[in-house]
Amino acid sequence: MTRMKDSGIEWIGEVPEEWGLKPIKYLVSTPVTDGPHETPTLYDEGIPFLSAESVKNGILDSRYKRGYISETAHKIFSRKVSPQKNDIFIVKSGATTGNVGIVTTDEIFDIWSPLALVRTRSDLANQKFVYYFMLSDAFTKQIQNKWSFGTQQNIGMGVIEKIKLVVPPLDEQTQIANFLDKKVAQLDSVKSLLEEQVKTLEDYRQSLIYETVTKGLDKTVPLIDSGVDWIGQIPEGWGITKFKYFLDTNKGLTITKESLIEDGIPVINYGQIHSKYGKSVNTDRDELPQVSANYLKFKQSLLKPGDFVFADTSEDIDGSGNFSTRIDDNGELFAGYHTIKAKLKNALEHDFRYFMHYFDSLAFRKQVQNKVSGIKVYSITQSILQETCLILPSLYEQQQIATFLDKKTEQINQMIAIKKEQIENINKQRQTLIYDYVTGKRRV
Numbered sequence: 001m002t003r004m005k006d007s008g009i010e011w012i013g014e015v016p017e018e019w020g021l022k023p024i025k026y027l028v029s030t031p032v033t034d035g036p037h038e039t040p041t042l043y044d045e046g047i048p049f050l051s052a053e054s055v056k057n058g059i060l061d062s063r064y065k066r067g068y069i070s071e072t073a074h075k076i077f078s079r080k081v082s083p084q085k086n087d088i089f090i091v092k093s094g095a096t097t098g099n100v101g102i103v104t105t106d107e108i109f110d111i112w113s114p115l116a117l118v119r120t121r122s123d124l125a126n127q128k129f130v131y132y133f134m135l136s137d138a139f140t141k142q143i144q145n146k147w148s149f150g151t152q153q154n155i156g157m158g159v160i161e162k163i164k165l166v167v168p169p170l171d172e173q174t175q176i177a178n179f180l181d182k183k184v185a186q187l188d189s190v191k192s193l194l195e196e197q198v199k200t201l202e203d204y205r206q207s208l209i210y211e212t213v214t215k216g217l218d219k220t221v222p223l224i225d226s227g228v229d230w231i232g233q234i235p236e237g238w239g240i241t242k243f244k245y246f247l248d249t250n251k252g253l254t255i256t257k258e259s260l261i262e263d264g265i266p267v268i269n270y271g272q273i274h275s276k277y278g279k280s281v282n283t284d285r286d287e288l289p290q291v292s293a294n295y296l297k298f299k300q301s302l303l304k305p306g307d308f309v310f311a312d313t314s315e316d317i318d319g320s321g322n323f324s325t326r327i328d329d330n331g332e333l334f335a336g337y338h339t340i341k342a343k344l345k346n347a348l349e350h351d352f353r354y355f356m357h358y359f360d361s362l363a364f365r366k367q368v369q370n371k372v373s374g375i376k377v378y379s380i381t382q383s384i385l386q387e388t389c390l391i392l393p394s395l396y397e398q399q400q401i402a403t404f405l406d407k408k409t410e411q412i413n414q415m416i417a418i419k420k421e422q423i424e425n426i427n428k429q430r431q432t433l434i435y436d437y438v439t440g441k442r443r444v
Contacts, residue, residue, distance in 0.1 A: 002443060009164060011141035016440040019168045025161035027130070029121045032157040034092060035111040036077050042067030047074040048109035052091045053316045055101035055115070058135055060089055062109060064316070069110060077110040081117050086127050088118040088134060090143075093154035095271070095315060098143035100134040116157055125165075129173035129438070132180050133165055136435040149257065166439055175444045176437050183433055191426045198419045205412045206362060212401055213358045216393060228389045230366040238393050244386035247342045251382075252309065252335030253301045255291060264290035268303070269336035270311035273324050279360050281309075281324040283333050291334060301335050306352035308342040308359065309335040310385065313377045320378045321368035325356040340382055350395060353402035357409070364388060 004014040007021055015021070024032065040049060046068035054064045060083075069077065083089075085106050091099045093114045111117075118134075120127050133139055142163045147155040168176065215223070216235045223233035226240055234240070253259075253267065260267075266288040268281050281288075295301075303309060303326040310323040326333060335341040344350055358364055367388040372378040393401065436442040 002440070004440070007166070007439075009138075009142070012138045012164075012166060012439055014439075014441075015166055016168070016443075019166055019440055021164045022167050023162050023164055024118060027120045027125045027165065027167070028161075029119050030117075032116050032118055032161045033081055034116045034157060035113045036080050037113040038076075040069045040073045040077070042069065044068065046070050048107070049112065050109055050115070051112040052094050052096055052099075052114040055089065055091050055096065055099045058101060058131075060087075060101035060103050060111075060115075062105070062107060065109070066112070074108075074110055081111055083109060083111060083117070084119075088127070088131050089115045090118060090134070090160060092116045092156070092160065094152050097147055097153045097155060098140050100131070100139075102128075102131050116160055118160075124170070125167065126170060126173035126177050128177035128181070129168075130165060132177060132184075132434050133438040135431075136438050137431065138166065138435060138439050139163065168440065172444070179444045180434060180437060184430060187426050187430045187433070191423055191430075194419050194423050194426070198416055198423070201412055201416050201419070205409055205416075208408060208412075209357050209405060210361045210363055212405055213354070213361050214363050214391060216397055217400055217404060226389075226391070228367075229370075231363045231389065231391060234391055235393070238391060238397075241390050241392055242386065243342075243388045243390055245345075246390055246392075247308070247344055249340055249342045249382045249385060250300050251312075252339030252341055253291065253295055253298060253337060255295075255337050259291055260289045261292055262290070264292050265295065265332045265334060267291050267334040267336040268309055268324060268339070270313060270338035273309065273311040273322050273339070274314065274319055279323060279325055279356055280327045281333070282326075282328040283330045284328050288333075289336070291336075295334060296332065298334075301341060303333045303335055303341060304343070305329045306344065306347055307335075308352075308355070310340045310342065310380060312338050312340050312380045314372075314380065315377055317369055317372070317378055320372045320380055321359070321365040323359055325352065325359075340380070340385060342385065351398040351402050353406060354393070354398035355390070357402060357405045358391065363391065 003017040005017045007013060007015045042049065048062050048065045049067055049069045050060060050062060050065050054060050056064055083103055085103050087103045089101050091097050091114055120130050143155060146159045147153045214231055214234055221235040224236050226232060226234045228240060266283050267290060268288055305326055305328065307326050308323050314320045314322065344352060368380060368384060371384045372380055
């Protein structure tokens with residue numbers, strides 16, 4: 001039976017007696033280094049340029065690149081960090097701080113300042129073992145305990161270097177890494193299949209929404225050209241108008257995370273729009289942060305049923321245009337920080353549910369995404385929203401479309417939820433497996 005000892009770190013717990021613990025800085029071949037801080041000019045071709053959003057599912061995925069930089073910029077950027085296969089990169093700032101990705105390719109690329117390189121000495125540590133340790137709560141909890149907050153969470157290289165890793169004998173590190181490679185691959189194979197099924201369902205949902213909000217339910221009606229990219233043809237008799245003529249907009253509350261309290265008035269901030277509630281928010285159903293009643297003097301930021309609230313920043317282009325619609329009528333609810341509130345000018349003459357589905361369609365979202373700008377984040381301004389085009393069926397057709405899509409999308413969402421729950425169960429199995437072996441709770 002393995003003799004265990006206390007590691008002295010809450011999130012690691014006990015480890016085998018013969019295993020050690022060392023700060024990262026004593027195991028690396030070069031100090032932990034982030035990418036250059038200069039903002040490059042991006043092009044449609046050249047050297048791939050990656051940042052925090054490229055860290056996906058434990059790898060540094062070049063499919064999520066920011067763009068491409070020139071050979072001249074590459075020579076400058078690569079002087080600080082020249083990525084190579086099996087390098088580990090940690091996100092050190094932003095919403096995904098602490099996420100870890102390993103390089104799985106020999107492709108040449110460059111990285112930006114939100115990513116920090118960890119490259120270990122082969123005579124002291126097995127890089128793959130270190131990678132698995134960094135995927136575990138034994139590492140991520142240490143990161144979360146040390147990061148600081150400004151406008152967003154972040155952690156410095158000096159702090160990262162002090163994070164402690166469990167260090168088994170080198171040959172055992174290799175055995176553990178090889179074992180986890182096999183077991184994790186098996187779980188990932190099942191997870192990948194489920195993710196493909198989710199993607200198929202999501203694509204079908206998006207296609208159904210687009211086809212219905214742009215073409216309607218009566219396929220016998222003649223179609224005419226809308227004159228708007230991403231909208232295409234629409235039924236004869238339908239109108240096209242600008243967002244600004246149809247909805248009033250204003251900013252959400254100008255607050256920070258320090259403004260939030262335990263018991264007050266609910267507020268939906270851009271974080272909830274992006275990560276939690278999708279295109280609808282319901283104070284009866286959803287757990288929301290809260291602010292003091294002192295903010296009630298900012299009545300222009302209160303959301304009524306049928307009002308829309310857009311996130312005004314996104315860390316990736318796909319999130320540009322994300323929004324929520326208030327669908328309940330249970331007291332006050334604020335549009336919060338980094339949001340834009342939008343309200344129908346003539347709410348009684350239209351069905352807000354139709355516009356909820358329209359704003360979720362590519363007919364609308366592509367208009368927004370083609371106009372946003374940014375490098376670290378993409379900004380969605382009131383003027384960008386105001387210049388987008390809306391499709392206007394009759395009220396009767398709006399109601400028909402909304403009722404049809406409410407039912408159909410709910411059915412699809414339920415199927416997606418089942419798949420995602422299965423994926424989450426696999427993630428938990430994966431996390432437990434990795435944690436148990438990298439901390440020695442179970443042995444190879």
